[in-house]
Amino acid sequence: MAARPRVDGADEFTVGTAHHRALDDGRIECTVCPRACRLRDGQRGLCFVRARAGDQIVLTSYGRSSGFCVDPIEKKPLNHFLPGTPVLSFGTAGCNLGCRFCQNWDISKSREIDTLASAAGPETLAAEAKRLGCKSIAFTYNDPTIFLEYAADCADAARAAGLKAVAVSAGYINAEPRAELYAHMDAANIDLKAFTEDFYKKIAFASLGTVLETLEYLVHETEVWTEITTLLIPGHNDSDAEIAAECAWIAEHLGPDVPLHFTAFHPDFKMRDVPPTPPATLRRARARALAEGLRYVYTGNVHDTANQTTYCPGCGEALVIRDWYRIDRYALSNSGQCSFCGVNIPGVYEGKAGDWGPRRQPIRLTASSHK
Template identity: 65%
Template sequence: MRARYWHALEDGRIQCDLCPCFCKLREGQRGLCFVRARQENELILTTYGRSSGFCVDPIEKKPLNHFLPGTPVLSFGTAGCNLTCKFCQNWDISKATQFDRLQDQASPEAIARAAKEIGARSVAFTYNDPVIFLEYAVDVAAACREAGLKTVAVTAGYITAEARKEMFGVMDAANVDLKGFSEDFYRTLCTAKLRPVLDTLEYVRHETNCWLEITTLLIPGKNDSAAETQALSQWIRQRLGPDTPLHFTAFHPDWRMRDTPPTPAATLQTARRIALENGLRYVYTGNVHDEAGQSTYCHCCGERLVGRDWYDITSWALTGDGRCAHCREACGGVFEPRPGAWGSRRLPVRLELHGQMDTLT
């Protein structure tokens, strides 16, 4: 499919304007993401309609704790990535350059239809970054909206100002991966820049109706200092607001950082305490068993509003309009009168092509 966001240069190359990498390509070359390529003097998206797989997950796994808690979400991704994170936890998909990994083919309408058939409330673009398959994600979002479904972007937020308008203008929720809070971290470990990510966060929070949550993977010795955690928390409080949920998740050795030790649970708990002390109301721990750190509390009276044990909802004290049942203080988020009951199940699904009809098997 012909891609958007590019222009021709005077030296004969074309420049991709989708993300701040600004790849400049000659005929036959691909961008850093590998999936946007120059072909016959234009830029094309090589993965349109192709996926690395589909799975029904709990929405909390994205992670989103304030968006339709307990409901199932149909998740999928493609291949490639526009960052080069040495700590990538999904490297087998995001770093894939072999298109035989893309085994499932589905039109936007087929994905929406499949999500409805299995009872999902939303569709998530995840596993690799939806920024690099923007055209496909936007079309799927339109089909989902037509079918009465929500859409979720799980992204690093590394996108240009013009493209982010289209991307987040059609999303109902997003979890943006704020990988660290220094330019040095982004430059040395991700081959990227921090500033465009911060710009994306501010845009989503203040210029769209998309519900926003943030995840920071804490890596021992790299971005887990108390000073960096405090600076990150203060920026979120001041620029995005105290109701923006923040998830601190545990690193495990992977990709090109196998010699770095896993994140101790105590590090996550300390980061959570620092963020709360700096005025954030909803701070969570992830990739560890920590019921206290994964539950939602009223910022006014301290009552537990949503109890969680990993991805299972264990208690519920929210009113139908998203308020604390004890003191009536509002809780930021997108809630329904009762939570879903999907639990922690993970259900792989396959979309197959039969004639002109995509069906779920």
């Protein structure tokens, strides 16, 4: 793992980054995402964790986290990646989007450095994940796009320890840093927030086109196992027409085997006046996706075993029966074939399913190692 350059006079958690360019007016432009924040000395970008220091952009959150937790991999959500196994999950602070409905707003919208109370360098983190019996490390809670240098180094340390690396992201990232980040990842869940530019512009303060480019890149140009999540928000992105358009695009541009998760919204952040998503909306969306030819479609954030189960597209048998994050039946071979007819179920499988279940185990790390 290449050492990250430190910034003179900064604290131990500040790392210089390569993703910026100088402008004629004296400002420096961050080139990590399409937001292209143009900063004068001492200013921070919208994401809060990338800032200008002298003649460069720096990552101020390297080695620091808002918390660590061992989760089920299905919580990311990833249903076709090391099923039933525990994953060491963490995030930092800030975000490069402005979603009014953010479900993790206390982390992603944080502007307080005290949020980053936990500390761990990449090797420390990987060693702890290994000790806890995790099979992977996930960069989640907020978007690894904005802390890509730290995420990449942690992913390399994880792989060196025999673990895999997972990115949970909105996919709002420029082409060059996107290739850099995902070269270190084994799996990703991309949050496809809606399927209209109007929603992205007015509610997420981003753009749909960039996210679609990220999805096509991951599926067609990398070996990263990719799943998609759409949080259905009543009255905003849950119409039959929009759901049909999204599913038709996925089938045409990504193929029928990319798993899609429709998850339930709960009132939060700046959309507390919007009601929770009815389970019937999730079931309706799933039925529409299946009608468009998608093979692996799931509901989430609800108890709904029938619609959270993986069915064989060959014989129709229920292969992985789930109740939220708990697996009640597992009928796949060690390499992911249907136990009844032998059809291959796309995904990443390493032997039998794990038995972690729905447990959530917070972890406190204080050791810092930045190698």
